[in-house]
Amino acid sequence: MKQKVIVIGAGIIGTSVAYYLSKKDVNVVLIDAKDIAAGTSGACDKAIMLQSKKSGPTLAMAMKSAELYKNLEEELGEDLEYENGGGMILINNEEELKVLYEHVQKQREAGLKVTIITGDEARKINPNLSPKILAATWCEQDAEVNPLKTAFAYAKAASKANMTMHLNCKVTNLIEVNGRVIGVNTTQGEIYGDCVVLCCGVWVTSLLSSLHLEVPIMPRKGVILVTEKLPKIINCNILGGSYIVSKLQKEPPEKNPLGIGLSMGQTKSGNLLIGGSREFAGFDSSVNSFILTEIAKKAIAAFPCLQHVNLIRSFVGFRPFTPDNLPVIGEVPTVSGLYIAAGHEGDGVALAPITGQMIAEIVTDQTTEMDLTPFHMSRFFESFTY
């Protein structure tokens, strides 16, 4: 009999896991409390940015994921609005230049094609960029994708391979017998399987707590601004240097409690998505007008032509934060038949394909091509205070 795997959460991670599992000739059941991309994956930006990743396991993973994205439209037979248009981090002053120069050197050693370009070179790529921008980093491997389309396309492709989907179906708890997870209780009844994969991001903690397990994944609130449709204003992914610099220099969060920085991308439809903020506020989805103003100021400083562009909406997403900024991927220790793929924070879009592939490998073959040790959930156990 075929292996039956229950995947909880139909965001970009869960649908990716479901898709790569369905390619392995496994019976997949995908469950979501609401809908496909109804949570974090439906409230994020569209960057597949490599150069924002710290060199180490996340960058290595992101580079593999970026390769998978290149053929994904063809593989899934859907337009995902994928564009390998590169990305830049804007440098405002000498101090930022110094810090980012070191960052770039480390990434180059890790094999990323990233360089520092002058302000004028940056303005050649993005003619609307402010004359005040001193320099920029440039990485041609950065890309963009529509995360909504990606999640829907993954789910569709998996459904074609006989995946069963239960939407508007909330998992209330995991069913465990003698240290083994054998299924889930849901609002639509019990569902049994050979194993369960938790892909429910910030909502994973309550399911784990039903087995007396804890993982330090916390919702980190991010606000994004949406403008009216515009002709092509920016030609690649944009990140503001100041936020990356403060992150690299490990500045205490008190200095910028709302985590305001600049990230920009233009959708295929023409809307600009302008981020963002990163704050710990539980699941409070209200938008503070101060945050909108501050983000808008940063966007206008980088692209003065945005002064008169209309904001039409703002939205809030809850990114699954982990204390060491690495996702949690692999087997859940102490119980068998339970796997987790959560805690990607702002890297979920970039890391979705490789996460799905790695989970599919470990669930079916019990081994993966990449070393999963840095992502293992047990890394939190020693330092944990109950």
Next chain:
Amino acid sequence: MDDLLICRCEGVCMGLILKAIDEGSTSVQGVKKRTRAGMGYCQGRTCQPILRDILQKSIGQNEIEQTQKAQAPVRPIPLGKL
């Protein structure tokens, strides 16, 4: 009927809305994410109540919020005037 315009801002017609419901949308947000209806300049002020009614007719009541969450800004505003 299929080419009846429902969302003027994004040019989404009835046929596409019904297809989205067929594909599993049970909420205004679900239709919006599948079709872009309600994602345009007016942010669904006109089409979202219509979408809600189409959903109610095709699948009955559901527990999910009936239209999208109200979120700033109330109406389009230039970034420089925030």
